[in-house]
Amino acid sequence: xxxxxxxxxxxxxxxxxxxxxxxxxxxxxxxxxxxxxxxxxxxxxxxxxxxxxxxxxxxxxxxxxxxxxxxxxxxxxxxxxxxxxxxxxxxxxxxxxxxxxxxxxxxxxxxxxxxxxxxxxxxxxxxxxxxxxxxxxxxxxxxxxxxxxxxxxxxxxxxxxxxxxxxxxxxxxxxxxxxxxxxxxxxxxxxxxxxxxxxxxxxxxxxxxxxxxxxxxxxxxxxxxxxxxxxxxxxxxxxxxxxxxxxxxxxxxxxxxxxxxxxxxxxxxxxxxxxxxxxxxxxxxxxxxxxxxxxxxxxxxxxxxxxxxxxxxxxxxxxxxxxxxxxxxxxxxxxxxxxxxxxxxxxxxxxxxxxxxxx
Amino acid sequence: xxxxxxxxxxxxxxxxxxxxxxxxxxxxxxxxxxxxxxxxxxxxxxxxxxxxxxxxxxxxxxxxxxxxxxxxxxxxxxxxxxxxxxxxxxxxxxxxxxxxxxxxxxxxxxxxxxxxxxxxxxxxxxxxxxxxxxxxxxxxxxxxxxxxxxxxxxxxxxxxxxxxxxxxxxxxxxxxxxxxxxxxxxxxxxxxxxxxxxxxxxxxxxxxxxxxxxxxxxxxxxxxxxxxxxxxxxxxxxxxxxxxxxxxxxxxxx
Numbered sequence: 153x154x155x156x157x158x159x160x161x162x163x164x165x166x167x168x169x170x171x172x173x174x175x176x177x178x179x180x181x182x183x184x185x186x187x188x189x190x191x192x193x194x195x196x197x198x199x200x201x202x203x204x205x206x207x208x209x210x211x212x213x214x215x216x217x218x219x220x221x222x223x224x225x226x227x228x229x230x231x232x233x234x235x236x237x238x239x240x241x242x243x244x245x246x247x248x249x250x251x252x253x254x255x256x257x258x259x260x261x262x263x264x265x266x267x268x269x270x271x272x273x274x275x276x277x278x279x280x281x282x283x284x285x286x287x288x289x290x291x292x293x294x295x296x297x298x299x300x301x302x303x304x305x306x307x308x309x310x311x312x313x314x315x316x317x318x319x320x321x322x323x324x325x326x327x328x329x330x331x332x333x334x335x336x337x338x339x340x341x342x343x344x345x346x347x348x349x350x351x352x353x354x355x356x357x358x359x360x361x362x363x364x365x366x367x368x369x370x371x372x373x374x375x376x377x378x379x380x381x382x383x384x385x386x387x388x389x390x391x392x393x394x395x396x397x398x399x400x401x402x403x404x405x406x407x408x409x410x411x412x413x414x415x416x417x418x419x420x421x422x423x424x425x426x427x428x429x430x431x432x433x434x435x436x437x438x439x440x441x442x443x444x445x446x447x448x449x450x451x452x453x454x455x456x457x458x459x460x461x462x463x464x465x466x467x468x469x470x471x472x473x474x475x476x477x478x479x480x481x482x483x484x485x486x487x488x489x490x491x492x493x494x495x496x497x498x499x500x501x502x503x504x505x506x507x508x509x510x511x
Numbered sequence: 512x513x514x515x516x517x518x519x520x521x522x523x524x525x526x527x528x529x530x531x532x533x534x535x536x537x538x539x540x541x542x543x544x545x546x547x548x549x550x551x552x553x554x555x556x557x558x559x560x561x562x563x564x565x566x567x568x569x570x571x572x573x574x575x576x577x578x579x580x581x582x583x584x585x586x587x588x589x590x591x592x593x594x595x596x597x598x599x600x601x602x603x604x605x606x607x608x609x610x611x612x613x614x615x616x617x618x619x620x621x622x623x624x625x626x627x628x629x630x631x632x633x634x635x636x637x638x639x640x641x642x643x644x645x646x647x648x649x650x651x652x653x654x655x656x657x658x659x660x661x662x663x664x665x666x667x668x669x670x671x672x673x674x675x676x677x678x679x680x681x682x683x684x685x686x687x688x689x690x691x692x693x694x695x696x697x698x699x700x701x702x703x704x705x706x707x708x709x710x711x712x713x714x715x716x717x718x719x720x721x722x723x724x725x726x727x728x729x730x731x732x733x734x735x736x737x738x739x740x741x742x743x744x745x746x747x748x749x750x751x752x753x754x755x756x757x758x759x760x761x762x763x764x765x
Contacts, residue, residue, distance in 0.1 A: 160625070161625040161627065161629030163624045167628075393615055397609060403593035407660070408610065410612065
């Protein structure tokens with residue numbers, strides 16, 4: 153049987169050096185994320201030295217009050233920021249590859265807007281945002297679970313519509329992105345329609361919900377998000393070669409034995425699930441899913457082997473840094489992180505665009 | 512025999528694109544698929560590795576009916592170079608390494624790296640290894656696409672107009688390289704082409720498609736100006752320049 157054999161080549165040192173630099177970037181990113189994680193837990197209304205934070209996390213009981221602050225408040229919040237950042241970013245990088253469009257993100261497909269519409273339905277029609285709380289905020293959502301479930305259901309309805317139309321018309325990037333744009337407009341209009349007829353309190357509750365906030369999640373929600381984001385990230389990493397092939401063009405990918413339609417549909421479904429769960433638990437957090445993959449691209453390149461982990465780290469870093477600043481910037485008040493993500497990310501992103509790609 | 516195609520039929524929206532196409536390709540052989548635009552050349556090529564699924568017929572690729580093979584196994588046997596090669600922000604080495612996809616289970620092995628390195632040497636592209644493909648010329652990009660198909664270690668290369676966007680020097684260089692590799696390794700190649708002179712110079716056999724059917728199938732000695740006129744609707748003259756066979760469109764001046 154005649155087969156080409158070209159195995160007499162060398163292992164090229166220059167290429168190995170190139171790969172090593174990519175890996176160093178990823179390791180550097182993980183270290184940065186870890187340092188930021190400790191710092192994020194350390195700062196706030198009560199300042200805890202980073203070393204003591206580390207020791208507490210390693211199981212030492214340094215101070216009861218600090219223990220309570222770290223384990224009950226700051227650790228779940230910091231972990232939520234990292235997990236949500238990783239989740240939104242990995243969903244974004246997958247969607248950009250699947251849709252073959254740099255504007256691909258959970259927002260482009262209208263999934264986040266569908267979640268916001270779901271929350272508006274819950275607050276305004278089901279009446280979950282009409283009771284005024286006297287404890288912390290003047291406005292609160294008195295049945296967060298119903299709001300979360302409704303938001304999730306609408307995220308999944310948007311996803312189902314996109315997938316259904318893709319099934320009928322073929323899972324092409326054009327079909328998916330155009331359907332997404334249409335759905336995005338539809339749900340935005342729906343939300344505006346509901347808001348127009350809402351009372352002041354309901355309107356405020358809807359707006360409050362749409363400000364994404366990582367402090368909303370408790371350990372249970374965090375656990376669910378972590379499992380989903382973890383499994384999804386592994387799925388995308390396992391398929392990194394398939395995404396590289398899809399980036400090289402449909403026909404090239406098919407010629408390399410990649411089942412392009414299946415990879416697209418699975419990737420879309422998983423990305424949408426991640427987004428739906430995060431939006432349902434935390435509200436709308438913009439910018440991360442769209443921009444973090446591009447930030448990572450500009451540092452680490454387009455090769456999905458490095459881009460997927462790079463985007464995950466970038467998402468975690470941006471959301472964690474934003475949340476930390478959001479807690480400090482107008483202390484003792486805490487801003488919702490969604491307000492800060494664009495404030496923090498946009499200048500860095502503009503700098504990276506101006507600087508161009510790192511070669 | 513590497514490829515055996517029997518009664519291949521392909522319908523697109525009830526329109527007969529390919530009708531009862533049948534041919535064989537042997538080891539060390541280069542077959543050119545010729546015919547005017549829209550006649551089904553690319554469709555046929557895509558049916559051969561199941562990028563498109565034929566409605567009827569049998570394709571035996573290296574002895575196995577193609578329907579019984581999974582997509583990765585087909586890719587291990589047939590290397591495909593599409594008409595339009597897309598770029599991305601990848602280094603040339605990574606772009607070619609992608610051709611190892613059908614062989615990779617989790618990550619690249621040393622053998623994968625050695626094979627890619629060897630193909631860069633074979634195609635005299637060592638200096639391009641770490642260049643980004645979105646900064647490359649059309650000729651370089653085409654070489655990358657061919658290199659990617661070659662590192663699949665295929666039994667057959669399926670090339671869709673491999674020289675359509677290249678200047679004359681690059682056309683000659685790429686076609687010569689394909690011929691050399693096919694002969695060296697005893698594999699086969701099928702190329703769709705528009706340039707009849709290049710086809711006659713580099714291919715061993717020719718299949719002329721007309722209205723979804725094989726209008727003519729044979730070697731150069733059997734090709735007549737009438738066959739070409741039938742297929743393209745244009746009179747041609749055939750001759751020889753310095754011992755190289757060639758055709759010229761038009762008729763001899765009176």
